[in-house]
Amino acid sequence: RLRGPSGTYYTVKSSGGTSCTSFGTRNYSVPVSQTxxxxxTLEVADxxxxxxxxxxxxxxxx
Known part of the structure; x- marks a missing residue:
């Protein structure tokens, strides 16, 4: 997950499934109220x- 400057978390990939391959490009929107x-910070967990x-x-x- 990504943690933004304001402390808000954005899920990149949820656990589950049998395999994980390259994600390619992902686009996320930041709410207007957030900077x-x-x-x-990217947080990764197995x-x-x-x-x-x-x-x-x-x-x-x-």
Missing amino acids: AAGTW QYSLDTGFLDSWSITL
């Missing part, structure tokens, strides 16, 4: 102990 300027995976790269454009 897009500031520090954005919800299942028997699988493996990795985060190859990510970027954000405001």
Whole structure:
């Protein structure tokens, strides 16, 4: 999930399913009442102990 500068969280991918592949480009809207300027944090968590995976790269454009 992404954490915006105001502390609001935006879900990128929910757990579930049997595989996860490249997401490609995703677009998200920030409500007018929220600021897009500031520090954005990507939080990644493995919800299942028997699988493996990795985060190859990510970027954000405001």
